[in-house]
Amino acid sequence: MAADCEAWLNANPVEEVGDLSDSIVSGEEDNGGFIISNKNINNEINGNWVASSSNSIHEARLKAKAKRRLRKNSSRDSGRGDSLSDNGDVVRGTSVAPTSPKSKLLDRKSRLGKGRGLPKKGGAGGKGVWGRSGEVYEPEAVDERDPNYDEDQENCVYETVVPPLDERDFEKTVTPIVQEYFEHGDTNEVAELLAELNLGPMRSVVPSLAVALALEAKASHRELTSRLLADLCGPVLSHSDMEKSFDKLLRELPDLVLDTPGAAQLVGQFIARAVSDQILSKTYIEGYKGKVDCEYARAALDRAAVLLKMSMGGLRIDSQWGTGGGQQPVIQLIKEMNLLLKEYILSGDSKEAERCLRDLEVPHFHHEFVYEAIVMVLESNGEKTFKMVLQLLKSLSVSSIITVDQMRRGYQRVYMDIAEINIDVPRAYFILEQFVDKSFGMGIIDVKLRDLCPCRGRKRYVSEGDGGVVKLESY
Numbered sequence: 001m002a003a004d005c006e007a008w009l010n011a012n013p014v015e016e017v018g019d020l021s022d023s024i025v026s027g028e029e030d031n032g033g034f035i036i037s038n039k040n041i042n043n044e045i046n047g048n049w050v051a052s053s054s055n056s057i058h059e060a061r062l063k064a065k066a067k068r069r070l071r072k073n074s075s076r077d078s079g080r081g082d083s084l085s086d087n088g089d090v091v092r093g094t095s096v097a098p099t100s101p102k103s104k105l106l107d108r109k110s111r112l113g114k115g116r117g118l119p120k121k122g123g124a125g126g127k128g129v130w131g132r133s134g135e136v137y138e139p140e141a142v143d144e145r146d147p148n149y150d151e152d153q154e155n156c157v158y159e160t161v162v163p164p165l166d167e168r169d170f171e172k173t174v175t176p177i178v179q180e181y182f183e184h185g186d187t188n189e190v191a192e193l194l195a196e197l198n199l200g201p202m203r204s205v206v207p208s209l210a211v212a213l214a215l216e217a218k219a220s221h222r223e224l225t226s227r228l229l230a231d232l233c234g235p236v237l238s239h240s241d242m243e244k245s246f247d248k249l250l251r252e253l254p255d256l257v258l259d260t261p262g263a264a265q266l267v268g269q270f271i272a273r274a275v276s277d278q279i280l281s282k283t284y285i286e287g288y289k290g291k292v293d294c295e296y297a298r299a300a301l302d303r304a305a306v307l308l309k310m311s312m313g314g315l316r317i318d319s320q321w322g323t324g325g326g327q328q329p330v331i332q333l334i335k336e337m338n339l340l341l342k343e344y345i346l347s348g349d350s351k352e353a354e355r356c357l358r359d360l361e362v363p364h365f366h367h368e369f370v371y372e373a374i375v376m377v378l379e380s381n382g383e384k385t386f387k388m389v390l391q392l393l394k395s396l397s398v399s400s401i402i403t404v405d406q407m408r409r410g411y412q413r414v415y416m417d418i419a420e421i422n423i424d425v426p427r428a429y430f431i432l433e434q435f436v437d438k439s440f441g442m443g444i445i446d447v448k449l450r451d452l453c454p455c456r457g458r459k460r461y462v463s464e465g466d467g468g469v470v471k472l473e474s475y
């Protein structure tokens with residue numbers, strides 16, 4: 001049998017498998033199938049060995065070609081679920097969504113398809129959570145057998161420690177507090193803010209810093225500083241802190257004079273006021289006799305000694321700075337404005353009147369000055385007051401000491417009260433009309449304010465003995 005096969009193979013040689021694509025199989029597609037033509041192989045020669053081998057090779061090539069076609073189609077249309085049957089045919093099925101085992105691991109939904117989607121254990125489980133909302137933890141009992149147990153730690157008291165302020169932080173922190181106090185004038189608020197700070201050794205520097213800031217400010221701010229020192233002495237600062245602070249001021253006077261030429265006299269007034277308010281002892285000035293080498297410190301102490309001697313004769317040191325700004329009562333401001341107008345009528349110095357009005361530090365109350373000036377004109381009998389008040393209002397308007405709004409409010413107040421003023425001054429309407437016309441001519445007021453000026457209706461009447469002549473009311 002083997003000899004017969006070998007003789008047949010020698011008579012009909014078979015090509016290699018690699019060339020089967022050209023010689024053995026040549027297929028054409030026909031509706032998804034293949035038509036096979038084989039010219040070189042006889043399926044019925046000497047049994048089935050050659051026929052079975054060619055069939056297996058044929059089936060392998062069909063499956064490989066079908067797989068290549070399936071890969072190409074899957075790249076273009078991945079949604080179609082194509083598969084191969086056992087005989088190598090392509091089977092087109094329904095599209096199936098791809099699944100990933102990783103997505104299932106990260107899925108937080110219930111594996112059993114149950115539940116309402118709530119977090120596990122009510123939010124009390126998992127890593128890095130604080131437990132269920134509303135849960136209160138009780139203090140844990142200390143185990144004395146714990147190797148880290150410390151008996152002294154049981155009696156510890158934990159408190160918030162505020163470090164003391166150094167010199168640089170002290171100025172940055174306290175300076176805004178004092179400057180804000182100059183605006184509101186509330187000593188209790190300053191005391192509360194200073195109590196929250198750990199001043200430490202810088203406690204005695206608070207009065208000297210406040211005085212140094214007041215030297216460069218207005219007279220009203222110096223008065224506020226004196227009140228602040230009197231209120232802080234006791235609750236926040238001690239008498240020894242006050243003495244150390246004024247000693248520091250006397251040593252720093254040569255530097256303070258560079259910024260404020262009159263610093264020596266002003267510091268002397270602060271010392272006298274402090275002695276009067278019982279912040280400093282009465283022997284404070286006497287303790288410096290014969291021990292002062294600085295001329296500025298000597299001048300300050302001499303000024304304080306003179307003021308204290310004058311206070312024994314009736315001088316009130318508590319009002320030496322004056323009460324400027326909004327701290328003054330309204331009645332006091334009205335009296336000072338009337339006194340200012342009377343002094344101006346006597347002296348005629350408009351510059352001095354401007355300076356005095358500016359020193360009152362009440363720009364929001366200048367309408368009262370305009371009102372009092374016009375009422376003084378209405379109550380006067382001569383033309384001197386009329387002309388001088390016009391000149392003063394003109395100079396104050398040009399220099400912008402009295403703003404347009406304050407000037408308007410002053411005139412409007414006179415318009416509202418003219419009926420009552422006319423009761424005491426019968427010629428008030430006539431004088432007011434003339435004054436308003438002159439003010440408009442000098443540019444003090446505008447045309448709208450001039451047209452608002454009230455005028456009394458003039459009655460025309462005929463008396464029995466005038467022969468029917470109509471008379472106008474005369475002033």
